[in-house]
Amino acid sequence: MTNSSLAAPDATLVERLATANRILYNEGVVDGFGHVSVRHDRSAGHFLLARNMAPALVTPADILTFDLDGTPIDAGDRRVYLERFIHGEIYRVRPDVVAVVHSHSPNVIPFAVTKTPLRPVYHMSGFLGEGTAHFEIRDVAGNSDLLIRNSALGRALATALGVRSAVLMRGHGSTVVGTSLEQVVYRAIYAEMNARLQTQATALGAVTYLNAEEAALAAATNDTQLARVWELWQRKVER
Amino acid sequence: MTNSSLAAPDATLVERLATANRILYNEGVVDGFGHVSVRHDRSAGHFLLARNMAPALVTPADILTFDLDGTPIDAGDRRVYLERFIHGEIYRVRPDVVAVVHSHSPNVIPFAVTKTPLRPVYHMSGFLGEGTAHFEIRDVAGNSDLLIRNSALGRALATALGVRSAVLMRGHGSTVVGTSLEQVVYRAIYAEMNARLQTQATALGAVTYLNAEEAALAAATNDTQLARVWELWQRKVER
Amino acid sequence: MTNSSLAAPDATLVERLATANRILYNEGVVDGFGHVSVRHDRSAGHFLLARNMAPALVTPADILTFDLDGTPIDAGDRRVYLERFIHGEIYRVRPDVVAVVHSHSPNVIPFAVTKTPLRPVYHMSGFLGEGTAHFEIRDVAGNSDLLIRNSALGRALATALGVRSAVLMRGHGSTVVGTSLEQVVYRAIYAEMNARLQTQATALGAVTYLNAEEAALAAATNDTQLARVWELWQRKVER
Amino acid sequence: MTNSSLAAPDATLVERLATANRILYNEGVVDGFGHVSVRHDRSAGHFLLARNMAPALVTPADILTFDLDGTPIDAGDRRVYLERFIHGEIYRVRPDVVAVVHSHSPNVIPFAVTKTPLRPVYHMSGFLGEGTAHFEIRDVAGNSDLLIRNSALGRALATALGVRSAVLMRGHGSTVVGTSLEQVVYRAIYAEMNARLQTQATALGAVTYLNAEEAALAAATNDTQLARVWELWQRKVER
Helix, strand or coil: CCHHHCCCCCHHHHHHHHHHHHHHHHCCCCCCCCEEEEECCCCCCEEEEECCCCHHHCCHHHEEEEECCCCECCCCCCCCCCCCHHHHHHHHHCCCCCEEEEECCCCCHHHHHCCCCCCCCCHHHHHHCCCCEEECCHHHHCCCCCCCCCHHHHHHHHHHHCCCCEEEECCCEEEEEECCHHHHHHHHHHHHHHHHHHHHHHHHCCCCCCCHHHHHHHHHHHHHHHHHHHHHHHHHHHC | CCHHHCCCCCHHHHHHHHHHHHHHHHCCCCCCCCEEEEECCCCCCEEEEECCCCHHHCCHHHEEEEECCCCECCCCCCCCCCCCHHHHHHHHHCCCCCEEEEECCCCCHHHHHCCCCCCCCCHHHHHHCCCCEEECCHHHHCCCCCCCCCHHHHHHHHHHHCCCCEEEECCCEEEEEECCHHHHHHHHHHHHHHHHHHHHHHHHCCCCCCCHHHHHHHHHHHHHHHHHHHHHHHHHHHC | CCHHHCCCCCHHHHHHHHHHHHHHHHCCCCCCCCEEEEECCCCCCEEEEECCCCHHHCCHHHEEEEECCCCECCCCCCCCCCCCHHHHHHHHHCCCCCEEEEECCCCCHHHHHCCCCCCCCCHHHHHHCCCCEEECCHHHHCCCCCCCCCHHHHHHHHHHHCCCCEEEECCCEEEEEECCHHHHHHHHHHHHHHHHHHHHHHHHCCCCCCCHHHHHHHHHHHHCCHHHHHHHHHHHHHC | CCHHHCCCCCHHHHHHHHHHHHHHHHCCCCCCCCEEEEECCCCCCEEEEECCCCHHHCCHHHEEEEECCCCECCCCCCCCCCCCHHHHHHHHHCCCCCEEEEECCCCCHHHHHCCCCCCCCCHHHHHHCCCCEEECCHHHHCCCCCCCCCHHHHHHHHHHHCCCCEEEECCCEEEEEECCHHHHHHHHHHHHHHHHHHHHHHHHCCCCCCCHHHHHHHHHHHHHHHHHHHHHHHHHHHC
């Protein structure tokens, strides 16, 4: 499929992606930085992502299409995110992934910089399974500005992520993946909440985390309840 | 009393229950998940609970009636909460209980997952008495999704609760009970606040908790002041 | 002066007291509970305090007049606060005090229950001088509901306060005094902030507190800047 | 250049400075206290700063012009900030500095009072380089009200700052400098966020901070993204 023949994405998907941007801001996952993408519904080799701007302000008109190399199809003279390679390279190696959130979600950072994995403290974060992956950019790029600013760094990050649902990035933030836009937004929000709870619990005493089977069962159940919270989050950003 | 002959609940009670849902969201006890119920005012063998939805959005039209087995009387094709059994089984064994809140109230979770009881740090949480009960679902169900998804698990939880006012559920959240809707909302809000204060106090030094007699006396006094805070909480959600 | 001949308080003072109630709620010092009073501007033997209600909802029409024994002059059938004796007994023994705040300000509670004095971490809380007083109601009343519900308990609290500007009450909260309504509101807000900062600083390392001379000098300077913050706080509650 | 011949500052700059005041309040850097200045665009020997008032309420009409000695040119009978000398003396010795923020930003205070430098935990705070400077006013002024209330104290603070971007002031707060208004607002906001994250990370385990080269590279990249966040912050205060 050449770019010129690429079908337009579903308008509802574009709208949901814009909404996802505002939800992630409203729920404290992203601030002026961070981004969320979704795989193109008509081409597995493309994904949708806002132009370079604060997520809280994104509208459907700001959504661009990229190929997996991170090249924008329809950006014109609009600036694009430096770290779009996070998205493309994960979509390339993880066919199961339909949506990706990259953020500096504050409660997660302390885990990333102390190389402490997030582990599920409660059923809401069953998707964390037996823990998060860790990415140390120094091992790949030496001293850098810590950004995933090209395909090689994107590939290295995707490799670190492996089959997990989240990777913590030292000195930077985290990236969470999901099988739908609603699911990845849920995961980004509850990764942040789990980080906060895990920090507090660790200070209180010895924590009993969900074991692998509990985590998998809880994650499966939660996936049946996504519409409920999405409705709430959407209403809040529409106010 | 057969279901067909069950009298309709008092309209004011239904309205107060809808308000309680929104208050619990507004005060940070529930997020997109969690629920509050009240015993039917015309039948001790039934209780009122919203359909499966985010508490913040509940209106009187969303309130359903259940029997103590958790079977909905009037749900039609509306989805119900997976964990309605928490409510029914507690109402069954605790005739004194008129209202129940189940939540993932964030400051309480670290206590639940470290098996640390909440204890009353100040008079506002005298209802915590000499501490909270603890429920470990693994002891009953082995590995599970941690939800109270049937009557047997509900019974086990009710047994763990015993005569106390709150039970902490490992890997999950907590359940608080009361003798009125106003009281259980008060208890859920101040259980969360007590958890936050207990966490901070524990880090500072040796804590002098309320003893059993102080706790009982303070709880009795607070019960005379519920109208004052309910008025405030109600006004806030009506804005 | 007999009650029948007591002049009405200045209308502006009554309005400022109502505003002070709403400010203290808005800035997180009081929730549904807590109260602020001011000494009557025409009689040193009386003080003004809202009827029993949530501070956030207080308007000038809710302000009552009490004598120092805590007897309301003009309450009619309106309920009064159980703990009005805090105010009367402090006004009795501290002629310098013009306004009193009693609250369960959350960051202060952990200090009260671990018998840790608040000490000034920065110039904004110079009024904390060399530390706060401590009050253990068990020493006076044995086991109780922890409330200051009569004159004898009020006197004991006032004695514990001594010449300081704040007293921490075990299992309960704190009481702050000042020489004006604006000053006591400032002190209540910055006592709460100092508690938060002191908690965090203590976890980080050895704290250098203000010494006695620094504290006195800083407090004197801050008193010249009260109009600035009062204007801000007032505007916020008027929105 | 004599004051009488001093050209008026650019109207847009004055407006941006008023906006900066409101942004810093809205983002939690300043409360009723704290201030932000910018160097005069027509005279390196002057700077712009609001009259003595709460930053949240500043409008363009409240902006005054000062010379580097802290003498206001156009204040008339309006009160000026006691600590304007912070700004003048830094502008004098740091020709690269175009804007200065002084605040009591809450998460930073615990670092200032325990003599713990802030260090960059993530790329967003690369401007912190290898750490913050520390200022102990007792070494210069003995016991004082801790304020920078004259040129001599301003000079001592500027000396402590040296070539760094931020100086922590024991018992007081912090001062951050930048090469533009947008940059200094960014730095003040992310110094506060870095402090929060560093506190949490330190409690979790051994932190890997950005090294000097990473910090410099990250800071350079972030400077290219300032317009994005300024747009967001501005929109929020305009609502």
